[in-house]
Amino acid sequence: MKIIADENMPNAKALFSHLGDVELVNGRTITNNQIKDADVLLVRSVTKVTRELLEGSSVCFVGSATIGVDHIDLDYLAEVGIAFSSAPGCNAEAVADYVFSGLSHLYMTKKLSWLSKKIGVIGYGNVGKAVYDRFADLGCHVCIHDPIKEKEGGSANFVSLDEILCCDVISLHAPLTNSGPCPTMGMIGSEELARVSAGVTIISAGRGGVIEENALLERYKQLDGNIHLVIDVWDAEPEINQNLVSIVDIATPHIAGYSKQGREKGTWMVYQALCRHLGLNSHVINKKDAISSGWLSFIDVAAGVSQEEMLARSVQAIYDVARDDVRLRFKYRENKESNVFDWLRKHYVERDELNTCTVRANSNGVSSLIDAVGFSRQ
Numbered sequence: 074m075k076i077i078a079d080e081n082m083p084n085a086k087a088l089f090s091h092l093g094d095v096e097l098v099n100g101r102t103i104t105n106n107q108i109k110d111a112d113v114l115l116v117r118s119v120t121k122v123t124r125e126l127l128e129g130s131s132v133c134f135v136g137s138a139t140i141g142v143d144h145i146d147l148d149y150l151a152e153v154g155i156a157f158s159s160a161p162g163c164n165a166e167a168v169a170d171y172v173f174s175g176l177s178h179l180y181m182t183k184k185l186s187w188l189s190k191k192i193g194v195i196g197y198g199n200v201g202k203a204v205y206d207r208f209a210d211l212g213c214h215v216c217i218h219d220p221i222k223e224k225e226g227g228s229a230n231f232v233s234l235d236e237i238l239c240c241d242v243i244s245l246h247a248p249l250t251n252s253g254p255c256p257t258m259g260m261i262g263s264e265e266l267a268r269v270s271a272g273v274t275i276i277s278a279g280r281g282g283v284i285e286e287n288a289l290l291e292r293y294k295q296l297d298g299n300i301h302l303v304i305d306v307w308d309a310e311p312e313i314n315q316n317l318v319s320i321v322d323i324a325t326p327h328i329a330g331y332s333k334q335g336r337e338k339g340t341w342m343v344y345q346a347l348c349r350h351l352g353l354n355s356h357v358i359n360k361k362d363a364i365s366s367g368w369l370s371f372i373d374v375a376a377g378v379s380q381e382e383m384l385a386r387s388v389q390a391i392y393d394v395a396r397d398d399v400r401l402r403f404k405y406r407e408n409k410e411s412n413v414f415d416w417l418r419k420h421y422v423e424r425d426e427l428n429t430c431t432v433r434a435n436s437n438g439v440s441s442l443i444d445a446v447g448f449s450r451q
């Protein structure tokens with residue numbers, strides 16, 4: 074069996090080699106010719122899996138080690154009977170870590186407090202729920218907009234988009250869709266941004282295209298720069314809007330989900346799906362061998378600072394999103410690589426999830442907050 078896999082899929086050779094010959098390729102540039110005699114195609118979000126790519130090939134299984142599936146023509150796969158599997162939820166905790174690292178950065182650099190503010194989350198899927206639950210466990214006033222999940226019922230604090238736009242912090246976790254009951258493409262445009270107030274924090278870690286970049290730049294001007302922005306996903310990836318980069322607090326190259334464990338889980342989930350597809354009920358490789366533990370099993374945080382600062386210091390000890398922002402700005406300035414965006418993603422400096430570590434905090438009342446923000450419970 075011939076398996077073509079994106080070279081940015083961690084552990085691909087280790088996991089799949091016992092099933093067939095694994096060839097690693099650049100996911101951004103995969104061609105129809107490269108995969109014509111392959112049986113299995115394993116991708117990440119940068120490969121557009123379309124009729125054009127697959128037609129005439131012998132591929133009978135496509136796996137995407139990602140949550141998002143907007144790069145896959147699912148209708149075409151169904152039409153021609155190619156099996157498909159993605160990795161729902163694989164990096165949800167990683168994205169939630171990113172959100173809290175962004176807020177920690179804003180607190181430590183601008184003293185921008187969020188703990189007692191009104192928080193709005195858009196999208197209540199695996200990521201949005203992980204983010205929402207952390208805010209709720211922290212005791213924040215948090216609400217959620219997800220008309221599809223709201224219809225299904227549930228106890229979360231569902232609200233309209235208008236209400237989200239009145240929040241102090243808005244965190245975007247909807248997929249990119251341009252059809253269906255509630256398409257998200259451009260859902261945050263100039264009309265919606267006109268309703269956000271000065272001082273708002275917007276975190277965009279779903280997909281570029283959900284928020285209109287020019288409208289965001291315009292609103293930033295209207296509010297004299299009084300908007301705080303943490304942006305991971307961009308409309309024209311791998312190109313990024315440098316005007317937007319110049320005004321945001323944090324700019325990162327679509328790495329919110331790039332925890333070591335999240336990426337490994339993505340490959341692992343696709344591996345499991347392929348084993349199922351092939352009718353293999355025992356896996357040669359165990360989950361515990363495929364997903365790493367963290368480097369630090371515990372950290373101590375100093376007492377004597379505010380609860381919010383303690384939270385921020387703890388989060389930043391494991392993952393400080395500013396390191397990814399600095400790398401991006403530095404690399405674009407240096408501009409030695411032909412494709413800076415993909416270079417940064419390929420050479421991503423590993424990071425662990427907060428849940429791989431326990432924080433030992435001595436001061437009263439902080440332990441429960443530390444657990445709620447995503448660390449492993451003591």
Ligand SMILES: NC(=O)C1=CN([C@@H]2O[C@H](COP(=O)(O)OP(=O)(O)OC[C@H]3O[C@@H](n4cnc5c(N)ncnc54)[C@H](O)[C@@H]3O)[C@@H](O)[C@H]2O)C=CC1
Pocket residue numbers: 140141142161162164165168195196197198199200201202218219220221222246247248249255256257260278279280305306327328329330331
């Ligand atoms: N920046 C990054 O590295 C990552 C980005 N993502 C993106 O985040 C998205 C969300 O991930 P998950 O929560 O795991 O996906 P999911 O598929 O579990 O949930 C998506 C949720 O969005 C809701 N939704 C759809 N249309 C909506 C609308 N118009 N308004 C509000 N909510 C709407 C759906 O009902 C669903 O509950 C993914 O589709 C992916 O594009 C995911 C992982 C990493």
Ligand SMILES: O=C(O)C(=O)[C@H](O)COP(=O)(O)O
Pocket residue numbers: 081116117118119138139140141142164327329330331
């Ligand atoms: O899982 C998703 O959806 C994502 O957005 C991925 O984390 C993006 O990573 P790549 O697939 O582009 O490496």
